[in-house]
Amino acid sequence: MNVIGLEEVSKIYRNGRTALTALDKVNLRIEAGEFTCIAGPSGSGKSTLLHLAGILDTPTSGTISLLDRPCAGFSRTEAALFRRHHLGFVFQTFNLVPVLTAVENIEYALMLHELSGSERQKRVTEVLEEVGLADWRNHRAADLSGGQQQRVAIARAIVGRPPLILADEPTGSLDSATGAGIIDLLRAINQRQGTTFLFSSHDVRVIERADRVIRLVDGGIAP
Amino acid sequence: MNLLFLQLRIALRNILRNRRRTWLTVAAVTFSVFCLIVFQGLMTGLHDKMVASSLGMDLGAIQIHAAGYEANRTALPPIPAIGDVHRVLSEKGVTRIAQRLKTPTLLLAGPRSSAVILSGIDPEAEPEVTFIAGKLTRGSYDPGAGRLLLSESLAESLAVGLDGTVTLMIQDAFGKPLARRFTVGGLYNTGLSSFDRGHIYMRLADVQELLHAPGKITEIAIQASPGQAHSLALGLAERLGSGYQVRDWRALAPDLVQLMELNTATFRLLILIVFAIVAMGIANTMTTVVFERFREFGTLSAIGTTPAGIVTMVLLEALLLGLFAAVLGTGAALAACLFLAGHGIDLGHFTSANQYFVAGAVLHARIGGMEVMVANLITLLTALFAGMVPALRAARLDPVEALRHS
Numbered sequence: 001m002n003v004i005g006l007e008e009v010s011k012i013y014r015n016g017r018t019a020l021t022a023l024d025k026v027n028l029r030i031e032a033g034e035f036t037c038i039a040g041p042s043g044s045g046k047s048t049l050l051h052l053a054g055i056l057d058t059p060t061s062g063t064i065s066l067l068d069r070p071c072a073g074f075s076r077t078e079a080a081l082f083r084r085h086h087l088g089f090v091f092q093t094f095n096l097v098p099v100l101t102a103v104e105n106i107e108y109a110l111m112l113h114e115l116s117g118s119e120r121q122k123r124v125t126e127v128l129e130e131v132g133l134a135d136w137r138n139h140r141a142a143d144l145s146g147g148q149q150q151r152v153a154i155a156r157a158i159v160g161r162p163p164l165i166l167a168d169e170p171t172g173s174l175d176s177a178t179g180a181g182i183i184d185l186l187r188a189i190n191q192r193q194g195t196t197f198l199f200s201s202h203d204v205r206v207i208e209r210a211d212r213v214i215r216l217v218d219g220g221i222a223p
Numbered sequence: 224m225n226l227l228f229l230q231l232r233i234a235l236r237n238i239l240r241n242r243r244r245t246w247l248t249v250a251a252v253t254f255s256v257f258c259l260i261v262f263q264g265l266m267t268g269l270h271d272k273m274v275a276s277s278l279g280m281d282l283g284a285i286q287i288h289a290a291g292y293e294a295n296r297t298a299l300p301p302i303p304a305i306g307d308v309h310r311v312l313s314e315k316g317v318t319r320i321a322q323r324l325k326t327p328t329l330l331l332a333g334p335r336s337s338a339v340i341l342s343g344i345d346p347e348a349e350p351e352v353t354f355i356a357g358k359l360t361r362g363s364y365d366p367g368a369g370r371l372l373l374s375e376s377l378a379e380s381l382a383v384g385l386d387g388t389v390t391l392m393i394q395d396a397f398g399k400p401l402a403r404r405f406t407v408g409g410l411y412n413t414g415l416s417s418f419d420r421g422h423i424y425m426r427l428a429d430v431q432e433l434l435h436a437p438g439k440i441t442e443i444a445i446q447a448s449p450g451q452a453h454s455l456a457l458g459l460a461e462r463l464g465s466g467y468q469v470r471d472w473r474a475l476a477p478d479l480v481q482l483m484e485l486n487t488a489t490f491r492l493l494i495l496i497v498f499a500i501v502a503m504g505i506a507n508t509m510t511t512v513v514f515e516r517f518r519e520f521g522t523l524s525a526i527g528t529t530p531a532g533i534v535t536m537v538l539l540e541a542l543l544l545g546l547f548a549a550v551l552g553t554g555a556a557l558a559a560c561l562f563l564a565g566h567g568i569d570l571g572h573f574t575s576a577n578q579y580f581v582a583g584a585v586l587h588a589r590i591g592g593m594e595v596m597v598a599n600l601i602t603l604l605t606a607l608f609a610g611m612v613p614a615l616r617a618a619r620l621d622p623v624e625a626l627r628h629s
Contacts, residue, residue, distance in 0.1 A: 056525055056622040076619075077529045084527020091626065095522035099236035104229065111226040112527045156526065 002068055003164050003196045004030035004053050009062030011048050011219075022048040024219040025062065030198055032163065035190045037210035038200040044216040046200035047168055053198060054087055054166045055079045067163060084112045088157030090167035090186075090199075094149040096141035102152045103128065103137040109156045127155040131185060147178035151185065158189055165189075167199035171206050183209050227535075234539035237512065248508045249548045252602065255501045256552025257559070259494055259598045264560040264588035265568075266490050270483050271589055273579035274449045277479050278472050279354040280418060280581055283321065283444030284452040286475055287459065288468045292441065299326060299396050301439040303466045308443060311462045315455065319446035321345065321352040324430045324439055329392040330373070330423060332381035339377070339423050341391065343430025352446040354582060355424070358411045361385050366408020368429060374419030375412040383407055396436040403433060413581045479579075498605045505609035509541050513613040520617045521625025530618035537617050541610025542603060549602045553595060563588035 006028040013020045023045045030036055038046045051057040052064055055071050056079075064071045067086055074082065083089075096105045103124055110120045128134045131151040141149055150170060157165050167186065171179030183206050190197050199210075207213055215222040238245045278284055287308060289300040302308060305322075312320060324343035329336055346365035350356040356364040359372075362385050366372050371389070383389055385407055392402045405425070413419055431437050447455055452471040460469040473480050513520070520533055528536075564587050571584035 051623050054525065056626070077531070080524060080527050080529040080532075083525060087527075089522075089525045091522070091525075093518075095518060095525075095626070097233060097519060097523070099233055099240060100229075104232070108226075108229055108233075109526050111229055112532075160527075 001032045002029050002065065003032050003034070004028065004198065005063075005065040005068075006049075006052070007063045009052060009059045009064060011045075011052060011057070012060045021219050023052070023059075026219075026221055028214065028221065030164075030196060032196055033190070033194045035187060035197045035209075035211045036199070036214060037207050037212070038198065038214050038216055039202060039207045040200075040216035041202060045219040046202075046216055048219075049216065050166050050168045050198065050200055054089060055082060084160070086162050086164060088160065088162040088165035088195075090150070090153050090157050090165065090170045092169035092172040094141075094146070094153045094173070096149055096152055096156075098141050101138050101140050102133055102144065102148075102155075105141060105152055106155045106159050110159050113160055123159055124155075127159045130158075130189070131155045145178075146174050147181065150174060150178075150182050154182070154185060154189075158193070158195065161193070162195070164196045164198070167197065169200055169202075171201065171203060176203075176205065179203065179206065226532075230532075230536050230539055231543075233536060234543050237516075238540055238543055244508060244511070245544065248504055248544055249551065251504045252501050252545060252548030252606070253552040253555070255497050256549055256598060256602050257556045258497060259601065260553060260556030260590060260595060261559050261563070261588065262490060262493070263594045263598065264556070264563065264590035265586060266486060267589045267591070267594070268563070268567075268587045270486065272582065272586060273479060273483065274472065276579050276582040277476050278446070278449065279352075280413065280415075280578070281353060281422070281444075282472055282475050283352045284447040284449055284472050285445040285456045285459065286470055287443040287445070287463070288441065290466050290468050292468055297327060297394060298398075299324070299434065299436060299439060299441055301436070301441060302443060305438075305440050308463065308467070311459060312443075312445070314462070315458060317445055317447065317455070317459075319351040321349045321444045321446075322427065322440045323349075323442040323444065324427060324434070324436065325441055326393065326430070326434065328423075330377070330381065331390040331392060332383045332387070335381045337377060337381060337420065339373075339421050341371075341393070341430060342422065342424050343427040344424050345427050349424075352444045355411055355413070358413045360410050360412045362407070362409030364409055364411075365426070366406075366424075368426065370406045370408025370425075372409040372411060372424040373407060374416075374422070375410050376416045376419045377423070378407060378410055380420065385410055391433075393433065395434045396439065399435075401433075415578050415581050418578065418581070482579075494601070498601060501602075502605050502609040505541055505544060505606055506612055508544070509537060509610045509613035510616070512540065513537060513617045516617075517620060517625045517628035520620055521622045521628065524620070524622040525626065533618045534614040537614035538607055538610045541606045541614070545603045545606025548606075549599045552602070553599060556598075557590070557595070560588045560590045 006026050009023055009026045011023040013022055038049060040046050052059055055074060106124050106127060107120060110123060128137055131154055133148060133151050136148060171182050186197055187209060189195055201207055289302050292300050322345055326341050328339055328341045330339050360375055378384060387407045388404055390402055390404050394400050431439055449472060456469050456471040523533060567585040567587040569585045
């Protein structure tokens with residue numbers, strides 16, 4: 001199954017008379033279970049590609065399909081519901097809800113799914129153990145270290161058991177040792193659950209861990 | 224724990240995140256709720272006072288006359304079957320009743336004269352309906368046979384005093400003019416000269432004898448709760464039938480009702496202005512809140528929160544601000560109303576004598592449960608309304624732009 005399919009996808013940002021081509025006729029297919037890294041320097045279009053793949057943004061031209069389903073014409077609500085049920089996101093700056101504890105941040109994502117309270121509790125406990133934060137469950141996001149916050153973000157992304165997780169520079173705000181631990185964690189989830197990962201990085205040590213590397217240069221995939 | 228409960232928790236923690244801003248907003252709204260309830264209590268108290276004064280001077284809460292009385296007052300149309308009326312009143316549990324025989328007359332004292340309304344009253348029963356007995360300054364409220372009660376201001380304008388002599392020129396029940404001398408047996412002073420100069424009183428039996436109308440009654444005034452007068456009047460009219468005219472105080476004093484309606488309209492306009500300011504305050508706070516949390520809303524959108532879900536989150540925060548203010552404002556306002564209900568505000572120093580403060584110029588606040596509920600409902604709806612624009616803005620955020628926001 002094609003988890004992600006991009007055909008001739010371009011994204012052009014316009015600002016008055018100025019036009020900036022962030023992606024230029026990109027074709028890409030990601031199969032189920034892949035652990036793929038999008039590599040490239042800053043401004044190469046990595047984040048734009050992830051945003052388009054996560055239907056957070058729409059392409060200027062071309063077509064995008066996720067899980068073999070065309071995504072054109074989604075309303076905001078349809079896009080949100082699709083993301084809720086099929087996608088997980090991990091961000092460079094963690095983006096946890098600061099007023100919630102670790103467990104509440106994870107549970108919030110799960111509450112968007114219609115699960116019983118006991119099932120929610122079971123899954124939250126499972127993912128907290130999986131990311132190694134069982135003892136930190138009741139700490140507010142602001143009280144956790146960067147690595148811990150990213151683990152909570154990963155737990156939030158996987159708790160709904162989505163088939164695809166998109167991670168934009170997931171180690172970008174972490175020191176190298178902590179970053180390596182995060183990539184290990186993502187890799188373990190990929191191998192254990194078969195979850196497809198598409199993540200971006202410009203860190204060579206992270207790129208080396210991927211099964212497949214897609215190199216972006218000036219908005220296009222390098223051969 | 225369901226999603227709404229968690230969203231409520233997020234809202235609560237968020238409004239406690241910037242306590243200074245929250246308390247400033249809450250304080251402004253609290254003050255508005257306080258003003259709304261206290262002003263409502265004072266306005267209700269003012270209306271109570273206006274109604275009590277108007278009804279207690281002469282009107283009563285309900286009046287019964289013969290059908291067509293207004294068009295032909297000088298002919299003294301009597302209430303047809305007075306016994307039937309009393310039986311119906313008794314069935315309805317009405318006990319505070321005053322029977323009257325009223326007629327226009329000319330009062331003369333030497334070269335001076337004044338047109339007045341002469342009321343033949345039962346001095347025992349009349350104080351159940353009116354407070355004129357309590358305004359007696361000299362002599363007796365029941366002046367005795369051949370004597371009459373008039374006001375200090377009328378006596379002064381006629382240049383007579385207690386035990387002085389005046390002449391009544393009057394038309395009897397058969398239309399025959401007659402004149403008779405009476406002694407002033409009592410003086411009263413309501414403080415409202417327009418009323419005082421136009422009303423004199425005698426014993427009912429004396430007036431019936433004077434007018435050659437034995438047993439005739441032209442008016443029955445009933446004192447009852449103003450709030451229940453309308454339904455009671457309808458019930459009496461239905462039981463008494465077409466030969467009678469039964470009117471409650473709203474029909475008897477339309478000018479009073481209009482003034483109260485004008486008061487209420489002015490109050491509502493004031494409240495509209497106050498709450499427009501409140502709405503702007505909340506909207507400003509919520510706009511700042513949304514602006515500060517662009518990235519958070521972008522994240523929530525990314526993980527699957529629908530635009531409606533984001534609107535709910537922002538509105539919950541606005542609603543909580545309104546709720547805190549409503550609770551604090553209501554508490555403070557009820558305490559103030561309780562104090563003002565007991566101690567009152569003496570408006571006697573601020574207003575000239577008028578018909579609405581004859582019963583007393585001390586204004587006592589009165590607030591009911593419904594008014595408090597409405598005040599709170601207005602506050603919460605204002606908070607929701609004020610939160611709507613920032614909420615829609617948050618819901619319409621481009622997730623990519625929001626995630627880039629720092």
